[in-house]
Amino acid sequence: MTVRTILKYPDPGLSRPCGSVKVFDTALGTLAHDLLDTMRAAPGVGITAAHIGVFVRLVVLELSKEAGPRFYVNPEILSFSEETMRHTEGSVSMPGATEEVERPRKIRFRYQDIEGAFHEEDAEGFYAICMQHEIDQLDGVFWLKRLSRLKRDRLVRRWERGK
Template sequence: MAVLDIIEIPDERLREQSERVAEFDDALKEQTRDLFDTLRATKGIGLSAPQAGIFKRIILVHVPDDDFGERLYINPEILSKSKSRYVQESCLSVPGIEGNVVRCTRLKVRAQDINGEVKEFDVDGLHAVCVQHELDHLDGVLFTDRLSWFKKLRLKMASGPNAGLSRAA
């Protein structure tokens, strides 16, 4: 087991698409253990595999004091969502930056577990927000891409032209 390094902006690997997990073997179990060790070593509530240099469709969510516990989602997909609102987000890969983005606070999610079994989950609150944030990472999207154009402009001016904050800014 190991704590992995977190990739940070402006590293372009954060923009890569992640591959579906096809092999549910001992190597996958070891990778997920390392990802959990990495999440526990941070002050974060979620982690996607690509943030740690593993370009597979794996996310972990652990919101302290919620009813969902520590969850592993492999090949996750959102089946339905509701209750949109602005939420404040930050990211381990974008240190020192926070911003308000629109997220849904209720989701139905389908994912596989460590053995490849397909399961469905109804999640809400901060856990649902975190699932969406981590799912974005699997597609090379950062929460800063979802900020208002004005906030993106302010961040770009403060960070310099090569900060890697957004494709559109």
């Protein structure tokens, strides 16, 4: 497969909502595997098609080498827990920049696999955080928007100095 170029912050594409995948064909499979190779090269544990400038609802997560990669097409969150947790987040589009973000600890979500079959799943902890982070990106919500203005401005200044 191919390692693709990742959009870097503040590229306006990182704020663009993605459209639904309608066709489940070999091109989608190729895109998914290109995303996997691109994510591994970055490196990262999650990536969306939007990160490479393809604005369709496709997510790849590889939370551990043992579990291997998972592909999520058209994911959407169905419910959130009231209980939250804080976790350090970052982005392949902003290498080296991290900050703590608070999100719901558990979610229930629906998605399609690469063949188009529908699934529903519960996620908790790190898995739930990653899925929320990537679905935000599909919705055009770059992770910095989850920070207070003060934290966001400070992080952007540090990141820009370090580039």
